[in-house]
Amino acid sequence: MKIPILYIEDDTDIGAWVTKDLAGRGYEVTWLTSGERALQEAAACRLAIVDVMLPGLDGFTVGQRLKKQNPQLPVLILSARAAIDDKLQGLQFADDYLTKPFHPDELAARIEVLLRRTGDAFEDTLTLKHLLVHMRDKRIVHRDTGEDIVLTGKQFHIFQYLLKHLGQIMTKEQIFEAVWSEPYLEGDKTLMVHIRYLREKLERDPAAPEIIETIRGIGYRVKA
Incomplete structure (x- = not known):
């Protein structure tokens, strides 16, 4: 399974080159030219690479928002700014800072280090349709909006039980x-x-559930 990476770079030449190189190394790259949809796209990614000079919101602001949404997400800042003050500003929230120009092997090596460092945190992360479920943190993110879905204790307990038996039909009993x-x-x-309340929070259309399936006369199942 390819590791999904979010890459935000407005320079189309650099963006195309980096995206092609990372794809060739086995990563699934989502390339954005601005930070406009960063929060939504990051919900399904294992790492974010953010250029500082972006149209609209700058990379520092985008990176800080990504970290606020998911503190476990590794953020790597790319910048032509080599001044120590810029690096210190970026490293206040980011996990790494790489200055331009850079060699693709160095970028790949830094990505590997960040992924190894945070690997355990993502073992309990599950993607289901439009949901990203962080089992350990008991946190669910809507991938379309980037927003957290808040469940009650009982609701999460039910959902967690179904997830632990993913693909299996579990009886009401x-x-x-x-x-x-x-x-x-x-x-x-x-x-x-x-x-019913769970579906209202989790499903795109509670009347036509994609996540929690009813098995008539038996119980329920979350499809794998």
């Missing part, structure tokens, strides 16, 4: 007893109500 630690009573609507 199994889910209820795992979440409430009580025997399920036939006819109890509690779980059904919680599933």
Whole structure:
């Protein structure tokens, strides 16, 4: 599986060259020419490379916003500014700072180091349709908007249980007893109500759910 990387660079020559080189090294690169959609695209990426000189919001501001959205996301700043003050400003929030011009092998090496350093944090990260689920942090991000989806404790417990059994059909009895630690009573609507509220928060269209599937007469499943 290719590792997804967000790359923000407005210079089309440099952008095309870096994107081609990284793709050749096995990365899946999303290249943006401004920071306008950075938060949305970063939700599904393992690392962000941000040039400082961008139209609109500068790279420092974009990088800070990416870190605020997801502190675990490694951010590598690219800049023609080699002054120590610029580097110190960037390294206040970024994980690395590389000055232009640079050799592609050096950029690739720095990416590898950052990914190794943060690898464990992403082992518990799951992408489902339009959702990015951080299991360890109990955090869910809507990839289309970059916004956090806030669940109640019970809602997350139900969703977490289904995710731990990804692709498996779980009966109402199994889910209820795992979440409430009580025997399920036939006819109890509690779980059904919680599933409905979950869908309202998680699904693009709760009436046509893509994430939580109902298996009629049995229970529910989150498709792999």
